[in-house]
Amino acid sequence: MNILWVFAHPDQRSLNASLRSAAVETLTGEGHTVRQSDLYRMNWNPVVSADDYAHDHAERLYVATASSRALHTGTLAADIVAEQDKLDWADAVVLHFPLWWFSMPAILKGWVDRVFVEGFGYGIRSETGGSMRYGDGRMAGKRAMIVTSTGGSEHTVSERGINGALADLLFPIQHGIFWYTGMSVVHPVLIPSADRITPPGYEVAVKELTRRLGSLFTDDPIPFRRQNGGDYDEKFVLREEHSSGSGVRVHVAAPPVRV
């Protein structure tokens, strides 16, 4: 299979860079093809601007509209097009980053901001005019996974840990980017206590990452609800018969019972 590994760390000698190299070696050894977007090494520009869309600076910039026009007229910046081509090629996308302020480093957020333009990542319509997102969209059929490290211990991002549960912290990415664009999301790989890791701890981390990569295409994805699967009403609000709760977790359906 084809795997796009998007990596965001400023130092090639870092823990995460070593894990990335180990992962790429593992995947390649299993017969997969891996392409990388090593954002720091690429000196990736993370800042959306009118220049991305060959937009006339004298005219007011409506980001969505300008990006869509540039996509359809072939005037998107070349670095954006190159990343879109990698995404179209990939069967799975891995975002790999240290968790900075409970989200992606800016260079990676700006990869998302710039690459997923209107008509590519959002604003996609079906033949009957319905919006294609949350389980549908150009990325449908692909898998996605986050690999991330934290300085803190694992229990601080547990269900009742002070930093918030990892699944909730990552909801804007896993649901709002991956699932929104159509990708199926498998649970993240977390490397906790990253600043205190020991050589034996590193071996454990590599083993766990390797294990998870081995089932990247077979693990049950997080059962986020499909926008167009009947669970939401015409205003995209969850119907009463599907969970009586509130908050982000209502958007995950109960997993199927296995017999």
Next chain:
Amino acid sequence: MNILWVFAHPDQRSLNASLRSAAVETLTGEGHTVRQSDLYRMNWNPVVSADDYAHDHAERLYVATASSRALHTGTLAADIVAEQDKLDWADAVVLHFPLWWFSMPAILKGWVDRVFVEGFGYGIRSETGGSMRYGDGRMAGKRAMIVTSTGGSEHTVSERGINGALADLLFPIQHGIFWYTGMSVVHPVLIPSADRITPPGYEVAVKELTRRLGSLFTDDPIPFRRQNGGDYDEKFVLREEHSSGSGVRVHVAAPPVRV
């Protein structure tokens, strides 16, 4: 009072730029002093690198350690120091941005990544060695608020809306950045359906924003739990007697009953 307004939109003719100007005028008219960090206009660099810390590229970069050393030796990059000075000066901080992929635009995320270095935003110890965060820290006593716009309708970010509840989407920022560094957080101001706004709709938005700014220093803040207030155990996990639930919402205490 002193208010730092951090703004992230690529076009000075945008809806958000107009709202920003109206807000600054209102605040100034009420006798406050406003300083702005207009990140696009400043051509802000959002990418953390060794150069921020005058770090020798031949040595492996440990971001936290290198940033702390640079802070304490006065070798932080000048653009970072200038923003830290504004933060120290401010009584309130407003982050104002269009919600891109359910979070901050990269240029703003990189303002957080670069400015809140170890020893300034995190890794602060009390005299007895305890960590000062989540209600304590260098930013304690300041207020913080998000002003953000979405292309979608308000009900899509409501409690059961498909995009997720706004409070949960903003948890990594409101709890993980503002509250973490010590700031008291007031509820965000949302401008929904931003791409479809009409002149009367704009007047409504200005009025609401003005109203909220009028009570910026008096509104009840979100009652996030204090790390050092007794609710968490020694591993920073919420004690059983404080809410039996899980997920990010357990970190908000029930508001006090008003008699």
